[in-house]
Amino acid sequence: MDERPEVVITRSTRRRKTLSARRVDGAVHVAVPAGMPPELERQQVDALVEKVLRKEWRARDAGALRRRAERISQRYFDGRAEVASITWSGRQRQRWGSCQPRRRVVILSDALATMPDWVIDAVVVHELAHLFVPGHGPEFRALVTRYPDYDRAMAFLDGVAHGWRVPPPGAGQVRPGSSPDSPGPSDSPEPLDPSESSACP
Incomplete structure (x- = not known):
């Protein structure tokens, strides 16, 4: 900042x-x-x-974030992970990112801005993977672990979230710093159709 x-x-x-x-x-x-x-x-x-x-x-x-997404798409998704927009949001306080696959929109919490680049990249990988797989099953896992620092980054965010004393998880969403399969409360910048969005990680 x-x-x-x-x-x-x-x-x-x-x-x-x-x-x-x-x-x-x-x-x-x-x-x-x-x-x-x-x-x-x-x-x-x-x-x-x-x-x-x-x-x-x-x-x-905004421009730097789009270039980051394009670089990650080329390296880990063969250039197929194309987004209509990827932006920072100051309203996502209970999760690190969200993806609306049908609209091809990715939103990242600006709380990530002070994190190391390899951690931000991991969250972008996570959100781009949702353009292909909505859930967090084996197929999704196979996509995100193409990024070699993915598990290390999730552990890093777990530690950050613990330090911030994030509220206990609720149903249907993923809290900041949780493992990809852990549910958490939603704090979306706009009402989202659950079939069109994934709150991560």
């Missing part, structure tokens, strides 16, 4: 509850309700600035 920019705070008597932010000459200008308690103001400004930075980073990195 980007380094924290200069933050300019303007306190407005017209605002009651919400904050807003915009970029002006490299700085992030934040409008805050006048009279907001200092600790609450600090927390909400920090969260809003982080949101601005993540949005900007996702937009810049």
